[in-house]
Amino acid sequence: MLVAHSGTPNTGKPIWKESEIDSAVVVRARGLPWQATDHDVAQFFVGLNIAPGGVALCLSAEGRRNGEALVRFEDSEQRELALKRHRHFLHNRYIEVYRATGEDFLQVAAGSSSEAVRFVSRGGAMIVRMRGLPYDCTEAQIREFFASGESGCKVMEGGVLFVNKSDGRPTGDAFVMFDDEAAGQRALAKHKHTIGSRYIELFRSTQAEVQQVVNRSLESVQVVVQGNRKDCIRLRGLPYEAHVENIVEFLGDAARHIVFQGVHMVYNAQGHPSGEAFIQMDSEISAATAAAIAHNKYMQIGKKQRYIEVFQCSPEDMNLVITSPPLPPQLVLPPRPLYPQPAVAGMVPTLIAPFTPVYWPYPSPPVSPNVYPLPSQPGLVLITGLCPNVTPQEILAHFHSNPEIAAESVQMLRWGSAQCGGEALVRFRSRVDAERALAEHAGTPFGAAPVNLTLIHS
Template sequence: MLCTDGQQLLRQVLHPEASRKNLVLPDTFFSFYDLRREFHVQHPSTRLARDLTVATMAQELGLETDATEDDFGVWEVKTMVAVILHLLEGPNDQLFSKPEVIKQKYETGPCKAEVVDSETVVRARGLPWQSSDQDVARFFKGLNIARGGVALCLNAQGRRNGEALIRFVDSEQRDLALQRHKHHMGVRYIEVYKATGEEFVKIAGGTSLEVARFLSREDQVILRLRGLPFSAGPADVLDFLGPECPVTGGADGLLFVRHPDGRPTGDAFALFACEELAQAALRRHKGMLGKRYIELFRSTAAEVQQVLNRYASSPLLPTLTAPLLPIPFPMVAGTGRDCVRLRGLPYTATIEDILSFLGEAAADIRPHGVHMVLNQQGRPSGDAFIQMTSAERALAASQRCHKKVMKERYVEVVPCSTEEMSRVLMGGTLGRSGMSPPPCKLPCLSPPAYATFQATPTLIPTETAALYPSSALLPAARVPAAPTPIAYYPGPATQLYMNYTAYYPSPPVSPTTVGYLTTPPAALASAPTSVLSQPGALVRMQGVPYTAGMKDLLSVFQAYQLAPDDYTSLMPVGDPPRTVLQAPKEWVCL
């Protein structure tokens, strides 16, 4: 049995280095006695165990050490032996009765509904996106991770975002894990921070009986299959994997991910009894099932729960008709610097934190005047804009709060104008060199003549004329139902902006599903009512095949109540002299 001076050498040096060099250590190195802890049990009135050294322990016991020994290692071993013999002579029979254990392998399993101590959880950031829970456990080799204690975080699209929450068996293991901050996994350095038990339960916890039943089998390797045909069933997946890599329990070892209405998402999870079978299944990565290639990669119990919870909690379509864009508080464009910009905020900062940071200046904020800037992934960017009641109040707030500290970070507070704020909220940049336009500026969607839906010459292909009656194909002239047009089309000198950056507290907007501001920001000031509140909706279709026709577009919107006489609302966006029924690069649907 080993006896060491503390745990650092075994847990933080020997085991990580052996794992990095693919060396197998004998069982002797997986259990040991910590002399510092045993000494503290015998002498609890002394300093903390982690602050003890061999010299201080010998001094506390009054032992004489050989000061003539030149080799420090030999001297330390001799002194440790003397301390151990002295402790064994004492009356305490609890000494050296319970060795410290280092887990040889990470145990997978579901996270049950229990209270998780925040002193045992860390957050690892910067992980390779293809890393699995076993890779994370290998990074923390030598430390005891709780069963099912690795929870890989997913982004809004259900893909891994390079972060993980790790739960250890006790706070001492957590403190050792924090010392691995900026250690390397391959060529990437990993950041390790403290986290809370609530964050871990939010990611790894789950109450679904279906998930609990699927994960009830212990010591199973989980793989995730993505891109399955919607018609694929358990038999199809088992045939795809083949007899050389059987799934544990056959069809019972498969879990298909479905929308709340029961439709498949194309994802599934599979259980395998051992690592060898999982490796054989991974060799089927990007194999063909029908006409689709299937992606296979390692997964975790926490990822299973995250994916199932996400699809179970978010309906495909809202029950009530929602507006295309959240309607922000109207902002009157102007050059007066009656706003302040906060730069360098902590990513965890909330509106309450900002109000507390501003102090007395918070009383001068306009209603709905706090705007948190999100990045294209829907996360806080560290910036925020505050609309003040006047330019004087904005200047006073910036002078009073500039470079004050919020959560160990100093925050820059600078005055700016409403126009500058609007540009940044729409995706532009505002730096010391000046203001640049949003990167998502788009050319005018269509000429102004389309605003009144006037009839245009049409060239009807033969196959289209055979499918629809002529009355449905000919565009009908329309008159707007209200004085303000449903969709405003800027003139040739203006451009249309994409709302990449969401107003707080609107939900983050995915970069792949972006709404369009159909009215330029300056027009909101002069309009008696918000144009966005008018009836109608604007949808833009990108990536439409060049061969797509009217029939294909109508089939896409078949379940969305497109009126039969609304065919003229399908307007092509592309090179203008295209006609309505020619195949453009993009379509706009009203």
């Protein structure tokens, strides 16, 4: 009789990058709901023996779950049975299941930070990820946060791991470990409670997510020294399937002059390939030669053939794309009106002023190193028909049912009254997120009253 390890997908012996994983026991599950946890994955494969610590939820370029997971089973027979779950359903979504390799699993689940490995070695029953912490938050504050109130619970000894950047600065994230499932569930009930003035987001997490987030935060981007020299090249028009190996092959002999870790693939804000890459060469002559030889040359991947534009550029040009930080939000009260006059019924108003965020609940999560999100237009949704006394915090909470498309900020355009419904503008990371939020919340009542949602075309 097969027994599902539904209670242990999150625990197990820590995995190092030097570990060996048999490729015959690994699958990739794709199409998971954004809020799926390790236990959801275990439920999907119920009846099969998942190895302890064998569920590795994959993160996107922005450090958020991307709907994929690598799953390691106890033996090859279990893996073959798992493959037969291809296109079965989880929470009304069909899941694709493919063969994967041990190397694929290690890339997601393996750790290189001894501190992170020590943390996951403590053997707790549940790990919770905290996001949005004050930068000066202490372990004592975290323990008090979980211990307070009727649903208080105790954090394990040594069960707090802060996520810091390579220079020691905090990211606003932490992982917390609990002795048993019941304590972890009580901890999750404190989602959106506050530490100081900050709303704290809580998510069930895994060993693999701890390793991924810590690894990425420590591997910070090295900013090259800027100047007038042009010892870099920029490639445009790359097939979306292109990897570093394809670029090296495309450049031929010129690839010998690429500096160590000098190939930088560029991804957009949604984590998809942008078709561009920057490459650091060992000299200006090498960069000029590579650009002259490879410009408008064809790259072939499978049956696809694309001609690639190659330009010589400077480190400053590269840094403008790959290291430009977002501008810090400014608090402006009262907000400036976005529209010159009330919107006419049936017409989508035109945005005439820069969006001024009024309420920013938390910092963005750590971004994957060597993956550089391009600046993208935010997505804006107009809400009309709001009840009186509805606050920006309540609007944000309304859109937080799916943390992957959570609203970033809210601006009240008009407060509701007994005679007239309120209006607010909600900002999302991208237009794609705004469209997804619109699809998920269209027709959903806000409080006791229905509201209208409109996507703003800016």
